[in-house]
Amino acid sequence: MEFIILILAGVLFATAIYNLLQKQLLRLVIGSVLLSHGAHLFILTMGELKRGRPPILTDGVENYTDPLPQALILTSIVISFGITSLLLVLAYRTANENETDNMEQLRGNDNE
Incomplete structure (x- = not known):
């Protein structure tokens, strides 16, 4: 699952760089949007995707999901x-x- 998301983030980065190198202003804006979405996916993937685990520590829970990447992405x-x-x-x-x-x-x- 993480490998697929990393490939998607790479495709978003490549498309963003391509759009940032174009001559039209709207393509520059689209490139900056795609670059930020690629960064969001990259941060989420580096935070290790863990399904079904609580994001906070409670009694009896030894494995938990780190809530910091989600908070960074939301910001x-x-x-x-x-x-x-x-x-x-x-x-x-x-x-x-x-x-x-x-x-x-x-x-x-x-x-031209």
């Missing part, structure tokens, strides 16, 4: 949602002001 989801909304607003404003979403044209390079 990261909230932060990545805020960053995604900020990037979408900035991309929308930039595309409206400059009438283009091509990064080469925004830099002043007309090499």
